[in-house]
Amino acid sequence: MSEIKWGIIGCGDVTEVKSGPAFNKAPNSSLVAVMRRNAAKAEDYAKRHQVPRWYSDADQLINDPEVNAIYIATPPLQHEEFTIKALAAGKPVYVEKPMALNSEAAKRMVAAAHQYGVKLSVAHYRREQPLFLKIKTLLEEKAIGDIRFVNLQMLQPQQSDLIARSEENWRTNPEIAGGGLFHDLAPHQLDLMGYYFGEIEKFDGMALNQTGQNQVDDLVTGHILFKNGVVFNGTWCFTVAEEDQIDHCEIYGSKGKISFPMFGHQIKVFVDGTEERLDFLPLMHVEQPMIEKVVAYFLNEGKNPCSGEEAVKTMELLDGFTR
DSSP: OOSEEEEEEOOSGGGTTTTTTHHHHSTTEEEEEEEOSSHHHHHHHHHHTTOSEEESOHHHHHTOTTOOEEEEOSOGGGHHHHHHHHHHTTOOEEEOSSOSSSHHHHHHHHHHHHHHTOOEEEOOGGGGSHHHHHHHHHHHTTTTOSEEEEEEEEEOOTTOTTSOOOSSOGGGOHHHHSSSHHHHHHHHHHHHHHHHHOOEEEEEEEEEOSSOSSSSOSEEEEEEEETTSOEEEEEEESOOOGGGOEEEEEEEESSEEEEEOSSSSEEEEEETTEEEEEEOOOOSSTTHHHHHHHHHHHTTSSOOSSBHHHHHHHHHHHHHHHO
């Protein structure tokens, strides 16, 4: 196999700009088929993005002989089913976050990848973005000394611009999303913590539905002790006043701190009373760096940028904080 020829299951809003076009821009990669239950919308997507074929049935796309890799971008409810079907068909899978409805479903997906001997990657794509790679380098170089603890706050009003829009508000339906907006946004943040600080010693959390406006938690707190002694504290609330919204993460070390947003383009490094600001250009397609790494992995030219096993650990945190 010299080229990855992708099929997308679930060519909805998230694939319009964030990911879809990147499959044709990554080296040795092309998008050859898309699927959506609504046939008219699948056809429209294919025409607008110059995709050769479209389907309204996932099985037809999976069994398309030209498709040799599958990107699953449906709501989390379908991730397990379609991932296992694609793996059983011998086709490697790149699946959106959160990996599944819960950690048990995620473990079954990993087990299927091992059973069929087929590759599986998870779309924790911030790992490969320049801003977050720079933070990893700063930590490895001990730019702020030995790491002590992390404070993260994600406080958003109910109509936050950070939360992806969709025709139906499935992100607040636990049967489809596994949880609420916490399950939509926190996977990226929690995955980065594991990416930066490694194995987890223990964790706990608390979740509340304070407004009662739907069936999901709108306030979550979580705490992690990593095996290297780093402590993480996170707060997510999706019902604060407009003027109180915050997207902020601070990593404290023995010599200073690193401050950055999860949805922004600037890092601030404070050491010895001085502040350094590092600015990054917005990415046209935020998943393109990750997709390029996944393509290389599927072609046996690089390592897995985010394995199913790593993503299971993030799912366990989601479950643990909200149980």
